[in-house]
Amino acid sequence: MPYATDEIVKQLRETRERKPLSQRELSQLSGVPQAQISRIESNSIDLRLSTLIAIAHALDLEIALVPRKAVPAIKSITRQTMDAASIQAPEIAREMRRLRASIHRTQVAFPSLPQNEDLRSSFMFVQQWPIPANDFGTLRSIRVALERAIGNHSSDDVADVINDFRSLRNRIAHAPPASDRDDQTRPAYSLDEDDDG
Amino acid sequence: MPYATDEIVKQLRETRERKPLSQRELSQLSGVPQAQISRIESNSIDLRLSTLIAIAHALDLEIALVPRKAVPAIKSITRQTMDAASIQAPEIAREMRRLRASIHRTQVAFPSLPQNEDLRSSFMFVQQWPIPANDFGTLRSIRVALERAIGNHSSDDVADVINDFRSLRNRIAHAPPASDRDDQTRPAYSLDEDDDG
DNA sequence: AGAATTGATATATAAATCGACATCAACATC
DNA sequence: GATGTTGATGTCGATTTATATATCAATTCT
Structure with missing residues (x-):
């Protein structure tokens, strides 16, 4: 209902x-109830500054008061860093x-495993990079391997996963800069969603 | 009483x-009562986002959510623009x-005077520049001239003021970049006040 | 010195957030 | 098809903001 809070809420x-x-995960991170987060995001209630800060911090965001004149420069910078965290295609995101x-389950199952940090x-x-759709299987196999390790109570199997993960990491990071890889791969998902509003 | 709202409030x-x-002038500009502004500034109550926005806009500020990583870059930009609006020595500020x-009284007295925009x-x-202390008299004479024009109901006298104002403007803007003008002139006022928290 | 302005507070009332529940339909997962 | 998860709502009660006024000491202005 309120005014120009929309843009912030949208962000x-x-x-x-x-x-x-x-929303429930964010709730845990920020300490703000899920119901409240939903209300904030959808209907835009007039939240208190402390609530805004709590949520923002949970999202690795800071609140800044910037002079009107500096807004364009600021936006250009934030776009760079924001777009770096690219939106994945829906199946990839899932x-x-x-x-x-x-x-997370792995870390719970083997709390003192040093490889947890690698994972x-x-x-x-x-997560920072646009993941091509044909790497869906890679992600899946990594996950399955993890779950199997958990099921077998064999923390050793995790090591293999680390290697698979690392190679995926390198492959994606060094991929061509997303101009035309002619397959159906949508290299990055549409960034602007519904930018009007 | 709340947490990290301090920094924002301080700003x-x-x-x-x-x-x-x-505070009363800001109250008029923002629509937020003076009492509330005082409470916000001093005691830091947990204000709502709409209130924050109202006050910020009245101060030509925008609220931005910036990624943690981008904070240093942002700060460097805002410092530039913020410091541009320099803190004047107390007498000058007054x-x-x-x-x-x-x-303002002039604009009320002669509402349709085209020179109002120049003023x-x-x-x-x-206001954007550090005003040397020896220009105190200049400011004063400009003000006195304005008041006299108002008293005499002679809007013509305002024209002279405009010229004085313009020359002051040029002199200040082209002044040496504030390293050592050996007189007691403090070229810019200490920027960091009490920057520690 | 007397008048006006500044920021800080006090009080009382209306309205809103916030938290802790609970519930629900849509969709995903197995 | 049964189960689990997601986001959206509903309600209730405690706490808090917000607004409107009024006041006050300390400066500042005339």
Whole structure:
């Protein structure tokens, strides 16, 4: 209902979906109830500054008061870093969510496993890049391997996963800069969604 | 009482004092009661986003959500533009406030005077620069001339003021970049005030 | 010195957020 | 097809903001 809060709220939701986090996950990270997050995102209630900060911090965002004159420059910078966290195609995004869940389960199953850090960083890294659709299988196999390791209580199997993950990481990072790979791969998902509004 | 709202609130007050606006003036501009502004600035209550936006807009500020990674770059930009609106020495700041009041009275006295726009823009421009203490008299004489014009109901006298104002404007803008003008002139006022938190 | 302005507070009322539930339809997963 | 998850809503109660006024000490202006 309120005024120009829309743009900020929109940015919150967009950032959350890029991670991608569910409202309940964000709730856990930020301490703000899921119901409240939903109300904030959809209907835009007039939230308090502390709530805004809590959510923003959970999303690795900071709140800045910038002079009107500086807004264009600021936007150009934030676009760069924001777009770096690219929106994945829906199927990829879903698989990445599943993978994240599996990684989490792995960390719970083998809490003191040193490779956990590798898993986390590889995931964070890969997430930053547009993942081609033909790597869907790669993601899936990584996840399956993880789940199997959990099921077998054999933390050793995780090591193989790390290697697969690393090679995926390198392949994606060094991929051609997304001009024309003629297959149906949509190298990055449409960035502007519904930018009007 | 809340957490990291302090920094934002601090920035609001600092910006207001740089203009310089009184809490009551800012109240008129933003629509937020003076009592509320005082509470926000001093005691830091947990204000709503719409209130924050109202005040920020009145101060020519925008609220931006920036990725953590981009914060240093952002800060460097905002510093540039923020410091451009320099803090004046206290006596100068006071005189500028009086001058602004006089300009406002002039605009009320002669509403359809075309020079009003010149007055406004010259003021806004000069305000952006560090004003040397020895120009105190210049500011004062400009103000006195304005008040006399108002008293005499002679809008013609305003023209002279415009010229004085313009020359001040040029002199200040082309002044040496504030390294050592050996007189007691503090070219810019200490920028960091109490930057520690 | 007397008048006006500044920022800080006090009080009382209306309205809103916030949190902790619970529930629901749509969709995903197995 | 059964189960689980996601986002959107509903309600209730406690807390808080926000607004409107009024006041006050400290400066500042005339």
